[in-house]
Amino acid sequence: MEFFDCNASYGIYSVPPYKRADSVxxxxxxxxxxxIHRAMVRHAAMIDESPIVGNPLLLEQxxxxxxxxxxxxxxxxxxxxxxTVQELMSSMKENNVKALWAYPAKHRYLxxxxxxxxxxxxxxxxxxxxxxxxxxxxGGNEWAVTADFVLKDFPKLTLIVxxxxxxxxxxxxxxxxxxxxxxxxxxxxxxLDGGIADFCxxxxxxxxxxxxxxxRTPMGGAMLTxxxxxxxxxxxxxxxxxxxxxxxxxxxL
Amino acid sequence: xxxxxxxxKEFVKNGLSEICPVIDTHTxxxxxxxxxxxxxxxxxxxxxxxxxxxxxxxxxPHTALVDTERGNMVAAGLVTKYPKRFKAYWSVNPNxxxxxxxxLEKFEDFSGFVxxxxxxxxxxxxxxxxxxxxxxxxxxxxxLPVLMHTWGNSGYDGPALVEQVAKKxxxxxILMGHSGYGQWxxxxxxxxxxxxxxxxxxAAYSVRGAVEAMVEGVGSEKITFGxxxxxxxxxxxxxxxxxxxxxxxxRHNILHRNAERLFGS
Numbered sequence: 001m002e003f004f005d006c007n008a009s010y011g012i013y014s015v016p017p018y019k020r021a022d023s024v025x026x027x028x029x030x031x032x033x034x035x036i037h038r039a040m041v042r043h044a045a046m047i048d049e050s051p052i053v054g055n056p057l058l059l060e061q062x063x064x065x066x067x068x069x070x071x072x073x074x075x076x077x078x079x080x081x082x083x084t085v086q087e088l089m090s091s092m093k094e095n096n097v098k099a100l101w102a103y104p105a106k107h108r109y110l111x112x113x114x115x116x117x118x119x120x121x122x123x124x125x126x127x128x129x130x131x132x133x134x135x136x137x138x139g140g141n142e143w144a145v146t147a148d149f150v151l152k153d154f155p156k157l158t159l160i161v162x163x164x165x166x167x168x169x170x171x172x173x174x175x176x177x178x179x180x181x182x183x184x185x186x187x188x189x190x191x192l193d194g195g196i197a198d199f200c201x202x203x204x205x206x207x208x209x210x211x212x213x214x215x216r217t218p219m220g221g222a223m224l225t226x227x228x229x230x231x232x233x234x235x236x237x238x239x240x241x242x243x244x245x246x247x248x249x250x251x252x253l
Numbered sequence: 254x255x256x257x258x259x260x261x262k263e264f265v266k267n268g269l270s271e272i273c274p275v276i277d278t279h280t281x282x283x284x285x286x287x288x289x290x291x292x293x294x295x296x297x298x299x300x301x302x303x304x305x306x307x308x309x310x311x312x313x314p315h316t317a318l319v320d321t322e323r324g325n326m327v328a329a330g331l332v333t334k335y336p337k338r339f340k341a342y343w344s345v346n347p348n349x350x351x352x353x354x355x356x357l358e359k360f361e362d363f364s365g366f367v368x369x370x371x372x373x374x375x376x377x378x379x380x381x382x383x384x385x386x387x388x389x390x391x392x393x394x395x396x397l398p399v400l401m402h403t404w405g406n407s408g409y410d411g412p413a414l415v416e417q418v419a420k421k422x423x424x425x426x427i428l429m430g431h432s433g434y435g436q437w438x439x440x441x442x443x444x445x446x447x448x449x450x451x452x453x454x455x456a457a458y459s460v461r462g463a464v465e466a467m468v469e470g471v472g473s474e475k476i477t478f479g480x481x482x483x484x485x486x487x488x489x490x491x492x493x494x495x496x497x498x499x500x501x502x503x504r505h506n507i508l509h510r511n512a513e514r515l516f517g518s
Contacts, residue, residue, distance in 0.1 A: 017461060017462075018437070018460050018461060018462045018463060018466075019461045019462025019465075032254075032255050033254070033255050033256050033496065033498075034254060034256065034496055035254030035255075035256075035265075166456065166459065166485070167287070167288060167484070168287065168288030168289060168290075168484065170288075170289045171288075171289055189459070191459070191484070191485040191486055191489040192288075192289075192290070192291070192484065192485070192486065193290070193291070193292050193298075193301055193480075193482055193483045193484065193485060193486045193487070194290075194291040194292040194297070194301065194483075194486070195291060195486070197291070198291035214461070215461055216460070216461060217459050217460070217461055218458070218459070218461045218464075218492070218493045218496060218497065219496065220492035220493050220494075220495060220496025220497075221458065221459060221488075221489040221490065221492040221493040221496075222489070222492070223492055223496075224264060224265070224268075224488045224489070224491060224492030224495070224496075225486050225488045225489045225492060227265065227268070227488075228268035228304060228305075228488050230304070
């Protein structure tokens with residue numbers, strides 16, 4: 001089984017994780033220690049400084065590692081800090097960036113059609129996935145409310161929420177899974193006993209993506225949980241990496 | 254995978270280890286507030302134990318954390334039906350102090366209970382409050398374990414309060430549930446300074462680097478494994494421990510040896 005982590009980051013955070021991963025080398029070393037083959041990465045500077053800083057920094061630092069896929073942060077197109085929507089698309093094409101992250105609380109914007117209508121339409125058309133951290137609120141709303149709002153307006157968008165609460169959030173995310181075909185969650189904190197198997201029994205394996213939440217969470221927990229979940233091997237393979245591979249392969253830059 | 258551990262290799266290959274069994278010192282049972290559990294029955298929990306190589310677990314049913322009279326009898330039923338797979342903590346709710354004396358008498362009537370369980374953050378009464386005294390005095394007299402939910406900087410069960418209790422009741426074996434989550438340095442200091450205090454790993458294992466820091470700061474002889482089952486898949490916690498940068502002996506100590514010493518094999 002090949003693991004492709006959809007939820008890994010590194011860099012200098014304003015409040016660092018308990019065990020730091022200041023450089024990309026730390027991430028690579030941990031992947032090799034655990035046996036994780038590939039990872040989609042974002043830079044701490046994109047989160048705790050600005051996508052203006054973190055997006056290019058990531059590309060520069062990950063160059064030596066072909067098993068890392070880049071992902072960028074977004075800002076409201078109206079301020080043109082990342083250029084117009086078309087300019088952002090061109091830049092993504094030029095740098096082979098196939099996924100974007102929203103941090104509405106940290107970067108102080110509303111993730112909705114008023115602010116991001118043009119970008120979200122373009123992302124829907126191009127099958128570009130949008131990632132959202134579970135802890136990012138938006139205008140005072142928790143992630144599930146934000147996801148529902150966004151997907152009501154853009155039901156074909158691929159929206160992936162990562163790091164959902166370890167204390168059980170099936171009651172929040174299952175209704176979204178049922179209503180929106182492009183809604184996914186990662187397994188980095190899906191620690192619920194029997195959760196993956198129960199989810200797959202109802203919805204199949206195609207809406208779960210393997211993630212580790214590195215560097216805040218050890219990689220081994222999510223790995224071992226998926227390796228021995230009570231599901232078929234092909235379902236495990238889909239979650240471990242096949243689903244993310246498919247999502248990225250469908251992106252039209 | 255560059256991790257050379259034989260225990261890790263076994264878990265990766267088979268989902269369990271013949272050389273390193275697991276004892277789960279922090280579990281629950283039955284429906285609980287705020288969460289959907291797919292595996293609720295004792296038989297489903299035993300299925301999980303079998304899949305993960307868990308010899309036995311020590312439970313405090315969710316019901317017992319609210320209505321102790323009803324819930325501790327649920328625990329009694331579990332340990333009676335499956336004595337090799339379930340042991341239990343006798344839960345205490347200090348908001349009903351009138352029940353405690355009577356319940357301590359009942360505690361003696363049942364086998365299979367290994368100690369007591371406090372959930373002070375949720376009950377909103379500090380572990381230093383006198384309402385816990387009868388139980389702590391009893392546990393001190395009989396050298397019994399108490400699994401305390403502990404959380405960093407909590408005014409109900411933070412590590413600094415655990416220190417006060419540990420000092421006052423030196424013969425109570427205190428398991429710091431969640432290892433004083435978030436206030437790691439203080440929790441480590443308390444476990445290091447007091448021979449009767451242990452760190453228990455539920456949820457704490459999911460903080461990268463925490464297991465290594467505890468092993469370095471306290472020694473793996475003072476750490477027990479737990480999962481809050483049926484909340485968390487044991488494979489998640491086991492994965493965090495076996496992939497931590499610690500020695501093979503540390504993995505044995507955490508996953509089973511310490512619990513065998515405290516609770517039997």
